[in-house]
Amino acid sequence: MRSFEALQCRYLDDVLEVVIDHPRSELNAVDDLLHSELTGLFADLREERTARAVLLTGRGRAFSAGGDFNWFPELRETQRLEHLRHDARHLISDLLDVELPIVAAVNGPAVGLGASIALLCDVIFMGASATIADPHVRVGLVAGDGGTVIWPLAVGPARAKQYLLTGDALRAEEAERIGLVNAVVPDDELYDTALAFARRLAAGPPLAVRYTKLAVNKLLKDALNTTFDAATALELVTFKSDDHAEALAALRDKRTPKFEGR
Numbered sequence: 381m382r383s384f385e386a387l388q389c390r391y392l393d394d395v396l397e398v399v400i401d402h403p404r405s406e407l408n409a410v411d412d413l414l415h416s417e418l419t420g421l422f423a424d425l426r427e428e429r430t431a432r433a434v435l436l437t438g439r440g441r442a443f444s445a446g447g448d449f450n451w452f453p454e455l456r457e458t459q460r461l462e463h464l465r466h467d468a469r470h471l472i473s474d475l476l477d478v479e480l481p482i483v484a485a486v487n488g489p490a491v492g493l494g495a496s497i498a499l500l501c502d503v504i505f506m507g508a509s510a511t512i513a514d515p516h517v518r519v520g521l522v523a524g525d526g527g528t529v530i531w532p533l534a535v536g537p538a539r540a541k542q543y544l545l546t547g548d549a550l551r552a553e554e555a556e557r558i559g560l561v562n563a564v565v566p567d568d569e570l571y572d573t574a575l576a577f578a579r580r581l582a583a584g585p586p587l588a589v590r591y592t593k594l595a596v597n598k599l600l601k602d603a604l605n606t607t608f609d610a611a612t613a614l615e616l617v618t619f620k621s622d623d624h625a626e627a628l629a630a631l632r633d634k635r636t637p638k639f640e641g642r
Contacts, residue, residue: 381424386414388439394582395575396431396480400438400494407445408438410493412454418497419467422474425482432582432589434478435575436501437485444494446515449631452624461616468612472526475500476597476604479590481581485574486510486552486561496526499534500600502593503577504561506552507570512560515547516615519631520624520639524615528607533600534560 381389381396386408388399398421400408408414425434438444454460475482475497484501490512498504498512506512514527523544531540535558543550552564565573581589618624623639630637 381428382420384417384421386417387421391431392435392575393579394432395435395578396425396428396433397435397575398437400436400444402439405448406440407442407489408440408494409445409448411448411451414444415464415467415471415493418493419471419474422471422478425478425480426474428478428480431480432586433578434480434482435485435578436482436497437571437574438487438490438494440488442488442494443484443486443490443498443510444492445489446491446494446513449519449628452519452619452628455619461619465612465616468525469608472496472500472529472604472608473601476600479594481578481589481593483574483578483581485570486512487567487570489513489549491549492516492527493525496530499530499560500526503581504563505570505574505577506555506561506564507567508552508564509567510552511549512552512555513547513549514544515549517545518547519627520621520637521618522611522615524608524612526604526608528611529600529603531560533603 386402388401390397402408402414455464482501484498484504486498486504486506488510490498492514495512495514514523516523527544531544539558555561556564622642626639627637
């Protein structure tokens with residue numbers, strides 16, 4: 381396992397703990413650094429041979445509160461967009477190819493890419509005060525970080541479109557009720573509960589656990605191959621749209637955006 385700047389990794393016996401810990405973002409917002417390191421993390425986890433399970437959580441008040449709006453203007457350049465597209469494809473594809481079971485402990489807002497990563501883990505625990513959302517559309521973007529892959533599989537097309545087309549956030553209790561996550565626990569019990577479950581998986585028969593996960597993930601990979609490239613390509617188009625620029629300007633000016641469909 382390589383060393384990272386925005387991710388903290390340590391072994392807890394047979395469990396590899398990974399904490400999203402961005403040194404320049406209190407809410408672990410995704411910028412070029414974190415996006416790049418998450419891409420590297422899942423590539424490394426595909427080759428992990430010491431641990432038998434992974435626990436993924438966030439530091440402080442957030443799991444990962446979505447994209448850093450200060451980063452978005454840089455992504456209107458074609459070369460930067462192509463680099464983002466390449467990394468995004470590998471990030472999600474490698475995440476689904478990790479053989480070790482991954483338990484997510486969603487300790488606060490999980491937004492955009494943060495939501496996709498949490499939902500593509502194998503077992504998802506949420507703290508009672510946590511929220512989850514994919515609000516790409518609110519800033520004039522297509523949900524291209526994997527949201528179109530996992531939300532329809534988790535809750536069906538109608539509910540998926542309800543949340544992907546509005547960007548509305550779900551509180552933990554509602555996310556559990558509709559089957560988006562596995563369980564909600566009190567905030568102060570979240571880490572211990574998720575770690576205990578990761579240790580339970582780590583104590584299971586490694587080949588049976590890993591191979592069963594790989595078999596189930598074939599369904600997710602089929603969805604990835606069906607929708608991800610199209611969604612990402614369309615997201616790149618909307619990065620260059622006037623509506624996206626208007627959304628960023630409205631955020632900066634603290635006003636309601638006026639979208640024109642161009």
